[in-house]
Amino acid sequence: MATIPSHALRHFAVTRPWLRKIHCTASLAFPSQDPLQIHPDNGHNGDANAKKTNNSNSQAFFPKKNQVLELECESLAFKGKGVCKVAGSGFVLLCDNALPGERFIGRVSRKKGNYAEVTKLKTISPHWDFVDAPCEYASYCGGCKTQNLSYQAQLKAKEQQVRELVIYVGKFSDKNPDFSSIMKSIVPCDIQFHYRNKMEFSFGSQKWLPKELLNKKLEGNENYALGLHAPGYFDKILNIDKCLLQSEPANEILATVQDLWKDPELGLSPYNVHSHAGFLKHLVLRTGRDMKTSLPELMVNFVTSSYKPELLKHLVEKISAIPEVVSIMNNVNSSVGNTSVGEEEYTLYGKSTITESLRGLTFQISANSFFQTNTHQAEILYKLIEDCAGLRGDGSEIVLDLFCGTGTIGLTLAKKARHVYGYEVVAQAIADAHRNAKLNGISNATFIQGDLNKIGENFGKDFPKPDIVISDPNRPGMHMKLIKFLLKLKAPRIVYVSCNPATCARDLDYLCHGVIEQNIKGCYKLKSIQPVDMFPHTPHIECVCQLELLEY
């Protein structure tokens, strides 16, 4: 199963080979042709010669596993990895935690076809836009990969990534005079810390320490850790006392739990993912807002392997004394799986939901409901979606909200529409969407549970032809069945919201240029693509794309 169509990759694989790793549910198979082959009619002849040079260089140089190299990072790519080259060679090596302009010594950890991965050993000279990372864990924690890159440089790197994907995977030529008006500048997030309304911490029996601290002896239950998973490990936890991405009251709760939970008198133990013994699995902190006072209100969710409320009593007493805490929940997940969603849920203190508002609507959020994790930037994102949807506001239009989650996008559009139809695979999210509609007095919205990867011939018969389709898939993007359905449906407008610019570019290519291998014509014109930074310091990029049906 592969995703990026061969015609796009012929060119792109040479300089951006990691794109071959992007899997999705589309059914096209990646051809077994040599990805280094540059085809003369690939539509990017302007660059072909440069890439040929690059190609021959990269073939002349091929590093061995464990080889130590001096490298320079040129840009950031997929998952925030640095794109690096050996001086004088076009060969691409990807490195975690390498930033543009940085020169460093790295060891080849993995060879992958026509590129390799390296582990950074030592920085020779730092990157162009170095800033001191405010978080003490930034160098070790896999969450904020770019905290010591200036925010302006982070934005530039994200914008460049989207632009390259749109050109090389989406096949929208930057020589086209409309290109600069289609490709919008990234919308920055004006709150760069404390923006996350949800954080999930894990308890573990193996504390992870970075190499430089390894000689610090760990004794007794000092091995117990509460924090974030060490990058690349499912069983090792980086112990942390605070996270600069979450709210201040959430940090107060984390610090209170850290102070207390290792006390042997409480009899608490972390869950061991190997032996499956132990009680505490996760601590999930969610920040909402009191609708009357606009002050923060917090939910604390202890995920445990069994239901033993007496063990949590002391923690609950101390945490409930923090004024912002309005809800303490206990999700019991007795399976060997280590997710935070329990098969049973108990309220240990206060109410079972917290509230938040978005575009003037109120949402009730339970421990396991999906809600956009950066509320501040979600306001901006949803305004952009509304602008792109361009509803007339006379209540005559039908909106189809694909991958609707808890219905937030569709509900914010409902007041201007005749009817909204939402589709989503998770039953709980559909139940939340109905609850949210009721809570906001919205009666012109229907939410239906269904798997959009498995749509059949009858899909589309249960709702009238939409005037506007909103599609907001998760990272794998849209399934080929859904692409074909949309190309047949021919709704006048599509707003494609994406959290993965690579699969987004691929799907835009299909919708606008067709699926060449299957002799299917595209029928949309890309009007705009707007990158939005929802998560500063992380590699994530959101995009809002506006597509209009071509007139024949």
Ligand SMILES: C[S@@+](CC[C@H](N)C(=O)[O-])C[C@H]1O[C@@H](n2cnc3c(N)ncnc32)[C@H](O)[C@@H]1O
């Ligand atoms: C990026 S979220 C968008 C949620 C929502 N539009 C919002 O803004 O809150 C993607 C949603 O797609 C849903 N989803 C994933 N795969 C799906 C599938 N095959 N069929 C239907 N929904 C799916 C997920 O459960 C998730 O709620």
